[in-house]
Amino acid sequence: MKRFVCAAVAVMGFASIVPLSAVGAPPKELIVRIQAVGTEGAGHAPAIAAVKELSQAPASALPEILGGFETSSPLAANWLRGAFETVADRALKLKQLDASALEAFVVNRSNNASARRLAYEWLLKVDATAADRLIPGMLQDANAEFRRDAVARLVTAGTKQLDDGAKEEAAKTFKQALLGAVDDDQVKAIVKPLRDLGETVNLQKHFGFVTNWKLIGPFDNTDKQGFDVAYPPEKELKFDAKYPGKGEEVAWTEFATDDEYGTVNLAKALAPHKGAITYATAEFQSPAAQSVEIRLGTPNAWKLWVNGELAFARDEYHRGSSLDQYKVPVKLQAGRNVLLLKVCQNEQTEEWAQDWKYQLRVCTKAGSAVLPTGVTTSQRETGDVRVAKEGR
């Protein structure tokens, strides 16, 4: 009995450290089971078994696991990431992490951007020199973190050039950095020295803010009840029409913001109404059918329609506002697209609750601007597009 128990303990202990995939399903099959996870726990039972088995896979399965990210939802990608890290961690401790396989995955830009970044971070654990080798080429990568690393290097280089008095080189370096910069802190760190050097930068175009709008309001939002009321602009966009609004007849007006960050201040553009709603609409000429993110910042409740389809709605008031606060993935059609935004103000009286504003931009998943037809990327990059009232 004693021998049996000790043997059982030994087997169980051994089993906990030895990969079991040799006797289980192939990684590809396990990945498919994991990819089937859905909302509210759907598909968990087979996925739990699959991730447990996949986590025991040998290190040679790592590229295959990474390959599964491309066809995974963000939720399923995290399941795969859990398995990947367990396998990679074990391989690292056993000195079996294959740097060349990881690097091959990183440099293949047809691979999923997040998976490439994950592979890169594990590559660094076995080859710290990879950063110097790979990051300079990541300036306009599909992954925002790669871009950030590449931009940071250029900012450091440009700053040193400035310190050394090499102004022309510094300007060139900062302009190059701006090509990849998608994070506002880095953009600010680039724009300031560029402007100090006399360069012009158009932040509206850099970020891809939509700046020209048609506005109509106020409609009634007393007691926040207007959020769910479909006022006429939700049914028709007739720019010569007039409608009964909140205490007055309302009509469409044109509005172009000159704010560098594309902010449309409705309290100034119209009036600081309370318990009120404004609709804003804009056209976006897309050079092709494409998937983009519409990113919105607003402290007000809002609804967004793209080509008549409700993309997202949110009834939160005055809990803060920031650039890229909301990311709404949408599909644009080639040519004309119509954006319609409903911006709701409540009746809070506190000083900090008077904002009635929004900023909206169109960009890639990595955060780089998607510009409408007629504005080229090169114009943005070289700063040839001027802000009419820059510096305000």
Place this chain on the structure above:
Amino acid sequence: MRGFSYSLCLLAALSPAVVIAADWRQFRGNDSTAVADDTPIPLEWSADKNVAWKVPLTGRGLSCPIIVGDRIFVTCSSGYRQDRLHVVCFSAKDGSTVWERQFWATGRTGSHPKTCNASSTPASDGKRIFALYSSNDLVCLDLDGNLEWYRGLMVDFPNASNSLGMSSSPIVVGDTLVTQIENDSQSLAVGIDVATGESRWTSERPKRANWTSPAVLRGAKPAEDLALLQSSAGLAAVNPRTGAVVFNYDNGASTIPSSTVNGRTIYVPSRGITALQIAEGSANPEILWRGERLNPGTGTPIAYKDMLYFVNNAGVLFCADPKNGETKWQLRLEGPFSSSLVAAADHLIAFNEKGVGQVVKLGEKGEIVSKNDLGETFLCTPAVANGAIYIRSDEHLWKLALPQ
């Protein structure tokens, strides 16, 4: 004896999560009481005194450390967008990293700059770690870092977020993880099967921002334990298995400091503090007393050794009689405070935001016995186990303990 040893050996092999020491498994400890045992704790510390170890963290966070056996678990968030989620396991003995896992946020990560994505304290059932973030990503790992399951609660409920950030910490009641996801837009409470990650129940909650954490009301036996869900509407006691409301207190309550429990009495931050007495098996909470001048600040009150304590927004520590709410004494501490009090070995520990841990000896009057500055911002509540205090900032995790 030999057979007993073999049994232990087998048990250990079968169940690596066997708890052999005092744990601190969730926000404010196993029972959400913030009370540790009487093992002596360090009463003073500094950078070079009673610091058993100090280790760097890989990201920001105001979530509290939790302790399971000889391991410390901490959540962090990093990246420009705070969208990288970390769960890190440290050895309690020497602070070495046992493992770390990272994930990507599937929900919105924005928050007030003071807070961040790693704001909710993780919880454990002794076998698994449940790490919840402000983005409402919910990760379940075993104690060795193997992923068990992953939920994106903002994927499930796209408007379940607060632009200022969320911070309610989930708790384990029986075999259910109870979490409150309450805000102005889409407010819910969810009971999740700890083993499968599947929802046992989902209930609608008041649509108003709420940063309080659930607490547990112990029954005569574990199957009768209830989860207490506080909100602006009041306090609901629910069956953790079904979500069914067993009793409801609807006189309103705070949305920042949470309720604390002592036996069958619940001290609710409601109109000051309202003490609810719950008779065994009763569905009718009786208001024992209400102290409208007892106004806890951000931190949750604590019931400890026949007294009730809390710190108000001015940084004044109050000691009140838990039987009638009568104030016994007050003591001005050095604030401001985001963390909650913890109690151990006849002392209270209060960490202010500036990094000063204040130790208060309890008795007829409170006495500040030390002010200990670690020089970093502390927004989290410490964990206490086996005579050690664990506290984290955005940069470091400390173990404070008397020399062995």
